[in-house]
Amino acid sequence: MMKRIVVGMGLAALAAAQPQPGAEGRQQLTMHFRDPSMPRKLVVEGGTGSLTIRGYQGQDAIIEYTGREISGANGRGRGRRNEPPAGMHRIGESRGLDITEEDNTVRVNSQGIFGGTARDMVIQVPAQTSVNVKTMFGGSMTIENISGDIEAENFNGQVTITNASGSVVAHSMNGKILVSLDRVAPDKSMSFSTFNGDIDVTLPADTKARFKMRTDFGDIFTDFDVKMEANAAPVVEESKDKNGKTRRRVRVDGTQSGTINGGGPEMQFTTFNGRILIHKK
Amino acid sequence: MNCEQAKTQMLGGTIPGENQGEEFAAHLASCETCRTESSRIGALWQSLDLLPVEEPSGKVRERFYEMLGAYRQGQASVTMPVKQAWPRMIWQVAAAAALLAVGLGIGYGVREDRSRPELVQLREEVASMRQLVALSLMQQQSASDRLRGVSWSYQVEPSDEEVMNQLVTTVNHDPNVNVRLAAVDALRPFTGSPATHLMARNAVIQALPKQTTPIVQVALIDFLAELKERNAAPELRRMVSDPDIDSGVRKRAEWALERMQ
Numbered sequence: 001m002m003k004r005i006v007v008g009m010g011l012a013a014l015a016a017a018q019p020q021p022g023a024e025g026r027q028q029l030t031m032h033f034r035d036p037s038m039p040r041k042l043v044v045e046g047g048t049g050s051l052t053i054r055g056y057q058g059q060d061a062i063i064e065y066t067g068r069e070i071s072g073a074n075g076r077g078r079g080r081r082n083e084p085p086a087g088m089h090r091i092g093e094s095r096g097l098d099i100t101e102e103d104n105t106v107r108v109n110s111q112g113i114f115g116g117t118a119r120d121m122v123i124q125v126p127a128q129t130s131v132n133v134k135t136m137f138g139g140s141m142t143i144e145n146i147s148g149d150i151e152a153e154n155f156n157g158q159v160t161i162t163n164a165s166g167s168v169v170a171h172s173m174n175g176k177i178l179v180s181l182d183r184v185a186p187d188k189s190m191s192f193s194t195f196n197g198d199i200d201v202t203l204p205a206d207t208k209a210r211f212k213m214r215t216d217f218g219d220i221f222t223d224f225d226v227k228m229e230a231n232a233a234p235v236v237e238e239s240k241d242k243n244g245k246t247r248r249r250v251r252v253d254g255t256q257s258g259t260i261n262g263g264g265p266e267m268q269f270t271t272f273n274g275r276i277l278i279h280k281k
Numbered sequence: 282m283n284c285e286q287a288k289t290q291m292l293g294g295t296i297p298g299e300n301q302g303e304e305f306a307a308h309l310a311s312c313e314t315c316r317t318e319s320s321r322i323g324a325l326w327q328s329l330d331l332l333p334v335e336e337p338s339g340k341v342r343e344r345f346y347e348m349l350g351a352y353r354q355g356q357a358s359v360t361m362p363v364k365q366a367w368p369r370m371i372w373q374v375a376a377a378a379a380l381l382a383v384g385l386g387i388g389y390g391v392r393e394d395r396s397r398p399e400l401v402q403l404r405e406e407v408a409s410m411r412q413l414v415a416l417s418l419m420q421q422q423s424a425s426d427r428l429r430g431v432s433w434s435y436q437v438e439p440s441d442e443e444v445m446n447q448l449v450t451t452v453n454h455d456p457n458v459n460v461r462l463a464a465v466d467a468l469r470p471f472t473g474s475p476a477t478h479l480m481a482r483n484a485v486i487q488a489l490p491k492q493t494t495p496i497v498q499v500a501l502i503d504f505l506a507e508l509k510e511r512n513a514a515p516e517l518r519r520m521v522s523d524p525d526i527d528s529g530v531r532k533r534a535e536w537a538l539e540r541m542q
Binding site for chain 1: 462
């Protein structure tokens, strides 16, 4: 059995989960996790605005969103038709939002990639929920107070994860990765990567881990006492330039590894154009 | 008909009420035990019929052809001209002879020791256990578990084709960027093993055009540059002139081409 809420093309929703207009333009939907005793999972895909996922003391997934106009080229000229007429406010919109629950997994699928509205979304779930978020066209992404496994992937925006106490696997193409863990599960592997941003991770002081770190055009900083393992030997490259002269370059290449507090599960930090900062809490 | 014969007929899958021989029916009518037995087995056959037929997932075909492709490429590079093969063969024969000598020596040395075969067996068991852990973790739902599977793969023998193939599948198909990235790194030991290095190299070459995530593209390009893998040059040249590819990645491809010369 699957439960489904579809919002879009006017407004269609199950009676069990009527959107409740809150403040101006704000919609709220509630979806139950079928079995509170079983592991819960939240999957969010798509989205055009900012996204916040927050752990709370309840049992349901509460989804709140507000639409806001994107100005400029992205707006596709929907123009005045999209402005609320005098004295009215928006309670529904034509961009599809699809929310389903199946086997204790709540899935929020937000379409409308090139639409005129960005949808800022706040989703609250019980703290002990695994979270899997992926957006291509969204803005910033914030995940707070989650003690399950977190998987987050963003394209242009920053990924911020605070007060996490499970595991984190996060990637951003162009944004920064900012993570703070209150507690680290003893047997979880983690990984943080970004192509064009910094990686800034704060870990509890007694974390046992093995770091694998790689940055191509940045430096690595930490206040942990890291026991470094032997690096790969520097590579000497020789090449001929246009005039046939030999050019030589020495590169200290590859990944650097080291352990803290005697070592433990692997934590990988990979950035191409950014710095890596690992703080002790 | 006696009870023995009736039971045989029941196990053949006959469901009471259809196609039963007259003798069987007569026996059932007279024998209470066989009647209960028959209805029980009939119900079992019926519920077995209700089980859904398992269909292989669509990925099976894809993975099979991928493996076949890698194998073919490996075969193609193995069949080199005889002239070139000679010095290598001499080395191989010499190495085999040396190994045989060492093996005989060790065998002679440990002849008296009865605990050794168990040690060998134990070692094999540990190896297959590591393989099992790596393989099963790499197929888990959670990315963190799959990452653990990838780190476990460093503990198997670099000649382990099964683990290598799973890593290749992960590089090409895993939904999580970070897991793909870790799997690229984990292929390194396999390019150093005589048993798997050709397959591993070919897998890395074939993985490059399938990848669209810049950070994984760069990891693959760096890997190919490190291997000085010239067979990847056409794809690298294509990438350099493809405007859809990230400019940082294009620069990296250019750098790799320069480094291979």
